[in-house]
Amino acid sequence: MTDFFRRYISHNFWLKLLSLVLATGLWLVVKRDPRAEVELSVPIEFHHFPDNLEIASSFIPQAEVRIGGPEREIRQLRPADIHLEVDLRGTAVGERTFDLVAQRVRLPRDLEVLQIVPGQIHLSFDIREQKQVEVHPRVTGQFADGLRVARVVADPATIMVSGPRQHVQMADAATTDPIDATGTTKQATFITSAYVSDPLIQVVKPGPIRVTVFVERADNRAAAQ
Numbered sequence: 001m002t003d004f005f006r007r008y009i010s011h012n013f014w015l016k017l018l019s020l021v022l023a024t025g026l027w028l029v030v031k032r033d034p035r036a037e038v039e040l041s042v043p044i045e046f047h048h049f050p051d052n053l054e055i056a057s058s059f060i061p062q063a064e065v066r067i068g069g070p071e072r073e074i075r076q077l078r079p080a081d082i083h084l085e086v087d088l089r090g091t092a093v094g095e096r097t098f099d100l101v102a103q104r105v106r107l108p109r110d111l112e113v114l115q116i117v118p119g120q121i122h123l124s125f126d127i128r129e130q131k132q133v134e135v136h137p138r139v140t141g142q143f144a145d146g147l148r149v150a151r152v153v154a155d156p157a158t159i160m161v162s163g164p165r166q167h168v169q170m171a172d173a174a175t176t177d178p179i180d181a182t183g184t185t186k187q188a189t190f191i192t193s194a195y196v197s198d199p200l201i202q203v204v205k206p207g208p209i210r211v212t213v214f215v216e217r218a219d220n221r222a223a224a225q
Helices: 002-011 014-031 073-077 167-169 218-224
Strands: 035-042 044-047 053-055 063-069 084-089 094-099 112-117 120-136 146-154 158-164 173-176 188-190 207-217
Touching: 035 073, 053 158, 063 073, 120 167, 158 167, 207 218
Parallel strands: 044 084, 120 173
Antiparallel strands: 035 063, 053 120, 063 112, 094 120, 120 158, 146 207, 188 207
16 A cells, blocks of 8 residues: 555655646636637738739628637637738739638637638739829809800829729729819819729829819800801
């Protein structure tokens, strides 16, 4: 009995006692902090985007990420703590499918990814292209009897736009926000902005557009003809 006690109990007694205390503490922590789950909408982050490419897909979905872990950690979790990353290195013109897997998600330690919806995204890519397009002012308003708009001048008259090549090639003009010229009797200048309706096209250097509206009497034009 003495040999048994000495061999299995007293040998490395303090080390065994420390292991028992640590195991008991870990069990108590787990018991007090049960597991929980949460689902968060997370934007997809594109890394290593090729300099000469643009996404030509009009819709890029967010991902619903279901996460599990200790309840205490789940309660403190914010969408900004979750990063779903897609690496675009080697991407070329055309269509490509990316798998959204747990390995693409960066999140706080002690948490794990349980599910990602959708499990894949399918995107189209095209060469980035730029070109100058005309600015077409959009003028509205009520004028006094006998008056009408003679001409409209935009300054600058053209702007540079950028986007996927096929979309840019189809863009023929930019449009200003509506300009209400009500009450103008001779001429008036308005400050506005211009845009292209295609959401994949952006103005390279957005800035104010000065639109001057010239008004004349209707009989003046008739006399000139």
